[in-house]
Amino acid sequence: MIDIAVVDYGMGNLRSVSKALEHVAPERSVLVTSDPHQIAAAERVVFPGQGAMPDCMRELESRGLRQAVIDAAASKPFLGICIGLQLLFEHSEEGDAAGLGILPGKVVRFTASDMHDATGAKLKVPHMGWNEVYQTQAHPLWNKIDDGARFYYVHSYFVVPDQPAIEAGYTEYPKRFTCAVAKDNIFAVQFHPEKSHRDGLQLLSNFVQWAP
């Protein structure tokens, strides 16, 4: 029995994610896998990813993982990270690509004309570094994490859910955007918990213990 399957669809380095999971749950088995059967058999699933959304969708399809991810997101504790959050939605501006459509909403790019702070200084894209996460609903995955704690981000696109109620957290750069969503057994974040020091490890630890 695999406790935690980390979905490998060839996009980005999954070692950080699996190392962090092993660190917070040394007694659990963590498997990085592109085998749909292993994903189906796992008790919980982590869906990470880096890179461009059209490439990610293509790789998911070509590895026969699309349905495995949809099934996992419908049935067991499921944590999306970064592109693994964005892919859950219906459509992305990045390459005008369709997503998995598990959650209603879209993925958009930071608007160039908005990218300056209150003093007029230029804000860079990608949004890279440590920014605050404001929790908009109580959730077991926020357990022992302060409201406003900083997490590590690196991204140029963000999600716009159709249903505001699924927002679990937001941040500002410079405008407010949704950085975490929660729906039933799904929790997904734009930032990288595996690179976010103690608070990131706490979130992963919360996920490992989560019983939705």
Place this chain on the structure above:
Amino acid sequence: MALAKRIIPCLDVTDGRVVKGVNFLELRDAGDPVEIAKRYDDQGADELTFLDITASSDNRGLLLEIIEQVASQVFIPLTVGGGVREVDDVRRLLNAGADKVSINTSAVLNPQLVADAASRFGSQCIVVAIDAKQVGDHWEVFTHGGRKATGIDAVEWARKMVALGAGELLVTSMDRDGTKIGFNLPLNRAISDAVDVPIIASGGVGNLLHLVEGVQEGGADAVLAASIFHYGEFTVRQAKEYMRDHGIEVRL
């Protein structure tokens, strides 16, 4: 409330040890890389950068082992550079646990490497390191640890690297490296204004005010320093508190 400016301790590694030189010469031993990485992590470093400054390729494997050890104990972003020549080198470093790979000399010899690495692994993990030196009224790119002039304008080069897919630029002033007299602020400002991606300022930090200047005058998104941290002059936390007291958003 905003995105925090980052403080990045830099570990120059050769033969499995952290060292630090002046103007890339006169290397001095600063300790064990894994121990130093853990210390900076405890102090609140936002990222760590490892630069392999081993001249020959004999001991490259040692760096991979070090990165593997650090990556299993330290959960903040790790950037690794030095001697990256081909896409396969990038893959090896990422597999060892690096989150970003820094490309320097090879980007000049073969700019397509930056494009290939960015398209294969994503721009978010490709950092281009630019070593620049003042030549007349502009800054010129140098390679091979600052020994070789290229004739390339550093600001133009920065634009080109971003166009090819660099997700971040590490800008080192060769005139300042190891001198402790502060960043080359006009160089950093010129490059920061020229591109949209984040800039890490490097080379010349001798006190905490230099870090503040790098952000406020140099327009840096992150500041990199080595010797002020290695020899215990300041902790990363002290540096962050100082920056915060000067009105800079930091993660504390």
